[in-house]
Amino acid sequence: MAEAGDPLADTCAPTNTPSNQPSAHFLHNLTHGIMAKLLKKPLKLACVQLSTGADKAANLARARSKVLEATSKGANVVVLPECFNSPYGTKYFPKYAETLQPSPPTEAQSPTFHALSALAKESKAYLIGGSIPEYLADTDKHYNTSLIFGPDGNLLATHRKVHLFDIDIPGKIRFQESEILSPGNKVTLVDLPEYGKIAVAICYDIRFPELAMIAARQGAFLLLYPGAFNLTTGELHWKLQARARAMDNQVYVGLCSPARDMTADYNAWGHSLIVNPNAQVLGELDEKEDIVYADLDGDTIEQTRKGIPIYTQRRFDVYPDVSQGDVKFTE
């Protein structure tokens, strides 16, 4: 306990136990933590672990049938996997890439944009369209891009993968997305008017907790990651990353992988899963094509935050709040 005259007294005073008045940080934490209703009404989330292959039209058709299956079972928000319209590999990205500008693109520029928009409208659901290789002609760059549509078929947001998957584990796996792709430069928060805010990022982005932290502190109730981990890092880190982001931020997390195809160049881990704000796994698939569902509700977030109130205990007098700096958001 610090005593009068103790030089440590000021710096040790916790912001959540103010002696006179609540600090600005304390009030900020309350507003953005347990007090705010992050998820306004319950929803059913579905992650479609799609079997994908080299035929883009077949991938789109299969995505349609699985998304409609999910919504026929009551899903309000449906997620597709990373690179769901193309095989995953740098040699495939330019060949499968579609142009999204100007927005909306023509059918010829982006058949996937039009297929997803029509599917969102047909299924009357929010559709997180996994990701697709994108080509931006203005700058001659490629991106790994997620398209997010509302139930009326309108595009709500796009997320370009911010952290490119460049790894080299000798004897196991080497992958260099940056040989072809350029990184995005925005945090993507999307408002689903009747539910609240979600954040979308792509696969390797999950390894950077700052992105998740910023999104959660800006009010997201759910972090969604279309992703395709592999047989080396999948076993090690896939579920751990999902549970860690949920635990750190006390929000729901969903990870959506393609089904595993051992004849493909890249073997996806599968194991799509949904985790609750207490880091408990609500549902997890094996490696085969299937759909994982979970019911999400705001009370679970609030109860988790009341029980373990880290939202009111942060020490922004000791370290900075990464969500309050110069953060770039997708408009």
Ligand SMILES: NC(=O)CCC(=O)C(=O)O
């Ligand atoms: N597609 C990806 O970004 C893969 C990321 C991955 O496997 C990892 O371990 O991270």
